[in-house]
Amino acid sequence: EPEVTQTPSHQVTQMGQEVILRCVPISNHLYFYWYRQILGQKVEFLVSFYNNEISEKSEIFDDQFSVERPDGSNFTLKIRSTKLEDSAMYFCASSEIWGHREQYFGPGTRLTVT
Amino acid sequence: AQTVTQSQPEMSVQEAETVTLSCTYDTSENNYYLFWYKQPPSRQMILVIRQEAYKQQNATENRFSVNFQKAAKSFSLKISDSQLGDTAMYFCAFMKQTSGSRLTFGEGTQLTVNP
Known part of the structure; x- marks a missing residue:
């Protein structure tokens, strides 16, 4: 069964450093998403992406964040200068454009900012 | 803006029994969709069940079923014959x-499903 994959599974970085989280969505899906979950809290939407541009973003997704689809398979989330409060689990998800629109999630990347 | 409320932070059930998790939304x-996702200790988000708002019939997936009350904006999840592997965080979405x-x-x- 096709699945969303994410790398790395765990990333430790120092405050102020840039990080790039990578995702490979399901191959026939055209909508891509990033969510984050701070430990013990609910999952929060960051951004959605379609046709090589952002289709929606939340108030969390400020200028520190960017997304990109650098090639035909990868979808990345970049955090330019990490802060302690960026420590969270980051989930990538993808969905079809027609038909069943449920979002399928990857296993997540745990980001720890020290 | 939409809001989703789950008023039960924790629940427990004995193995093989039935449990119902509550969810209300505003x-x-x-026209919309409602989902239940399961998050086991691995923290993977797993889709459990989906409901389209235009459908009056409640969705079922094996041991999982929902009670969708559109007028009341309520969407509860019933797990029958609970298994130890059902132990997880459940999110309504x-x-x-x-x-x-x-x-x-x-x-x-x-x-938490107890043996």
Whole structure:
């Protein structure tokens, strides 16, 4: 069964450093998403992406964040200068454009900012 | 803006028994989807069940079923014949029907199935 994959599974970085989280969505899906979950809290939407541009973003997704689809398979989330409060689990998800629109999630990347 | 509320932070059930998790939501939309996701200790988000708001019939997936009350904006999950592997955090989520819409999650309910 096709699945969303994410790398790395765990990333430790120092405050102020840039990080790039990578995702490979399901191959026939055209909508891509990033969510984050701070430990013990609910999952929060960051951004959605379609046709090589952002289709929606939340108030969390400020200028520190960017997304990109650098090639035909990868979808990345970049955090330019990490802060302690960026420590969270980051989930990538993808969905079809027609038909069943449920979002399928990857296993997540745990980001720890020290 | 949509909101999703899960008023039960924790629940427990004995193996083989039935448990119901509650969810309410608020929206001005008429067409939307509702979902239950399961998050085991691995923290992977796993889709459990989906309900389209235009369907009156409640969705079922094996041991999982929902009670969808559109007028009351209520969407509960019933797990029958609970198994130890059902132990997880369960999140209720709302999504507008428009393609590419965000998921709005509730706070989650930690379910523990006891042997």
